[in-house]
Amino acid sequence: GLGGADVHAETSGVCHFAYDDEETCIHEVRYLLSLLPQNNRENPPHAATADPADRRCEALLDLVPVDGNRPYDMAKVIEEIVDDGEYLEVHERWARNIICALARLDGQVVGIVANQPQSLAGVLDIESSEKAARFVTMCDAFNIPIMTLVDVPGFLPGVGQEHEGIIRRGAKLLFAYCNASVPRISLILRKAYGGAYIVMDSQAIGADVTYAWPTNEIAVMGAEGAANVIFRRQIAAAEDSDAMRRQMVEEYKAELMHPYYAAERGLVDDVIDPAETRQVLIRSLAMLHAKHADLPSRKHGNPPQ
Numbered sequence: 488g489l490g491g492a493d494v495h496a497e498t499s500g501v502c503h504f505a506y507d508d509e510e511t512c513i514h515e516v517r518y519l520l521s522l523l524p525q526n527n528r529e530n531p532p533h534a535a536t537a538d539p540a541d542r543r544c545e546a547l548l549d550l551v552p553v554d555g556n557r558p559y560d561m562a563k564v565i566e567e568i569v570d571d572g573e574y575l576e577v578h579e580r581w582a583r584n585i586i587c588a589l590a591r592l593d594g595q596v597v598g599i600v601a602n603q604p605q606s607l608a609g610v611l612d613i614e615s616s617e618k619a620a621r622f623v624t625m626c627d628a629f630n631i632p633i634m635t636l637v638d639v640p641g642f643l644p645g646v647g648q649e650h651e652g653i654i655r656r657g658a659k660l661l662f663a664y665c666n667a668s669v670p671r672i673s674l675i676l677r678k679a680y681g682g683a684y685i686v687m688d689s690q691a692i693g694a695d696v697t698y699a700w701p702t703n704e705i706a707v708m709g710a711e712g713a714a715n716v717i718f719r720r721q722i723a724a725a726e727d728s729d730a731m732r733r734q735m736v737e738e739y740k741a742e743l744m745h746p747y748y749a750a751e752r753g754l755v756d757d758v759i760d761p762a763e764t765r766q767v768l769i770r771s772l773a774m775l776h777a778k779h780a781d782l783p784s785r786k787h788g789n790p791p792q
Contacts, residue, residue: 496578496579496580496581497580498581499581500614500617500618503577503578504519504579505580515575518575519575522575522589522591522596523596524629524630527628527629527630529630530630531596531629531630531631532596533594533595533596534594535594536593536594537571538570538571538593540593540766541766542765543763543766544568544761544763544765546567547568547761547762547764548761550563550564551564551676551677551700551761553702555640555678555702555709558605559605560605561586561601561602561603561604561605561636562576562603564676565588565590567765568592568764568768569591569592569597570590570592570594573590573591574590574599575588575589576588577622578618581614581618582612582615582617582618583603584603584606584607584609584612585600585601585602585603585609585619586600586602586603587600587618587619587622588601589631592634592765592768592772593769593772593773596631597631597632597634597772598622598625598626598632598633598634599633599635599636600619600622600623600633600634600636600687601635601636601637602637602638602639602687604638607643608640609639609678610639610641610642610683611639611657611660611687612642612643612648613651613652613653613656616656616657616660617656617659619660619663620659620660621663623663623664623667624666624667626669627663627666627669630669632672633664633669633670633671633672633688634672634673634674634768635672635674635687635688636676637674637675637676637679637684637688638675638676638679639678639680639683639687640683640709641708642657642682642683655792657682657683657686658791659791660687661686661692662788662790662791663790664686664688664692664693664694665692666782666788668778668780668781668782670771670772670778671688671693671694672694672695672696672768672771672772672775673687673689673690673697674697674698674699674700674759674764674768675698675699675703675705675755676700676702676761677700677702677703677704678704678709679703680705680706680708680709681706681707681708684705689754690753690754690756695775695778696756696774696775697754697755697756698756698758698759698767698771699749699750699755699757699758699759700758700759700761700764701758701761703749703755703758704744705748706744710736710740710744711736713739713743714735714736714738714739715732717739718731718732718735722735
C-alpha cells in the first residue's frame with residue numbers, strides 16, 4: 488500500500504521513489520530510464536537542449552543569502568543551474584538534509600549531491616552520509632559525472648550519532664567518492680567546515696576541479712567557535728570579555744576566512760562569480776569528458792560497513 492511506501496521512503500530509505508498513483512509512477516520511471524545508459528559500459532544518453540550553455544544565473548545571488556546562518560532552499564539553486572530547471576531527485580523524502588538528483592547540463596547527464604540548509608541546517612549525519620554514498624556509487628557504476636554543491640556546517644553532534652557510528656557511516660561517503668573514477672566537480676557555496684567539508688568531495692580526496700563562490704568559508708569550524716578556542720586567554724583576561732570576543736572573531740574572519748584565502752592556499756582551483764556557475768560547470772564537464780582513471784588492480788575495495 489501507499490502508506491507502506493511512505494514509511495519506506497521517509498523513515499527507512501529502502502524505497503527510492505514513492506508516488507500517489509500509477510500513471511505518475513510510470514511517467515517518472517520513463518524519465519529515470521532516459522537519464523541512464525543501457526548498461527555500465529555505455530555513457531548516459533545525451534539530449535539536445537535549447538537552454539544556452541552560457542546562460543547567466545543572476546537569480547542565484549538572491550536565492551542564497553550571504554549570511555551563513557540564514558537557510559535557503561538548495562533545490563531552487565539546482566533548478567536555476569540545470570537544463571530547463573529539470574531534475575529527478577532520488578530518495579527525496581529520506582534524509583532531507585542532503586539532496587541527490589539526476590539532471591542534465593548542456594544535454595549531458597550529471598549526478599548532483601548537495602547539502603540542504605533548509606533541513607537540519609544542512610549538516611551531515613548518519614542517514615544523509617549513507618544516502619549520498621549510495622548515490623555516488625550508483626553514478627560511478629553508470630558513468631555519470633558527479634557534481635557536489637557544498638554548504639555544510641559539519642557533522643551532526645550528539646551522543647546518539649556517536650553511538651550509532653557516525654564516523655564509520657560518514658566514512659562510507661568518503662570511500663564512495665575516493666572510489667569513483669568518473670569526472671568529479673565540487674563547488675563551495677558558503678560553509679565548508681571540518682570533516683564534513685573533507686568528505687563532500689574536497690580536493691584532498693580527489694575532486695578533479697574545485698570551485699568556490701566569493702561567500703565561501705573553508706575552515707575547521709566557524710569563526711565564533713575558533714576564536715573562543717584560540718583566543719580564550721585574551722578573552723578571559725579582558726575587562727570586557729564580550730567586546731574582546733567580538734574583536735577576535737572579526738580579526739579571525741578578516742585574516743583566515745576571507746573569500747580568496749581558500750584559493751591562496753590551493754584548496755580550490757578558482758573563486759567564481761555565482762552568476763557564471765552554469766557555464767563554468769559546463770566548461771569543466773567538457774574538459775573532463777575524456778577522463779580515464781585506472782583503479783588499482785585488486786579483487787575489490789574494503790569499504791566501511
